Amino acid sequence: MRELPVLGSLKELVDPLLSWLPIWLHSLLWAILVLLLCFALLLVTVRYVLPWLAEHLREPLGVAVEGAAALLLLPEYLATLVLRRRRVTIPNAVYTYDEAIIGLARAGRWISERTLATLGRSNKLPRPAVAMLLVVLALLWNSSYCNGLGKSCRMPVSQWYGQVQTAMAPERSAKLKPCPTKKGSKKKGRCASADD
Secondary structure, three states, rough: OOOOOOHHHHHHHHHHOOOOHHHHHHHHHHHHHHHHOOOHHHHHHHHHHHHHHHHHHHHHHHHHHHHHHHHHHHHHHHHHHHHHHOOOOHHHHHHHHHHHHHHHHHHHHHHHHHHHHHHOOOHHHHHHHHHHHHHHHHHHHHHHHHOOOOOOOOHHHHHHHHHHHHHHHHHHHHEEEOHHHHHHHHOOEOOOOOOO
């Protein structure tokens, strides 16, 4: 497995046990095993890791938001200090900048608190919802599998589907013949034979 070395090592352990099975069934059982492991990992993450992170990140995230706001207010503070020493009227733009930064800091604090509160409640997420999240993640992985690998790469689901089709209907694939194509068309396919 190209992306996850841990799964590659597990596959090396499991392959000898499944080697006597047809390739499509071997692939199916491997996919089920990986999905079950991913489901267990995702369930532990949702039930325990995210609530723990939410609890322990609340204070540091608040400090980070306030620190960022303080750094952004530093130019306004210095400009105000210089203008007051020179006894110059402070322009409204300086106050507008100050209010905008304070508004952004409040919004950042509000968003971080709501996000962490949601993560803190993730342990109440039902198992079917976790399973749906796993399906979404698996589909995203499948669709991005061939990114940057060229046109010869086939997505894992299409590889498995092709193996199942070949294993389930070897006589049907032997009866298929090339489809007639229109003049100038580069598209080639397989058509059913006349006796279908």
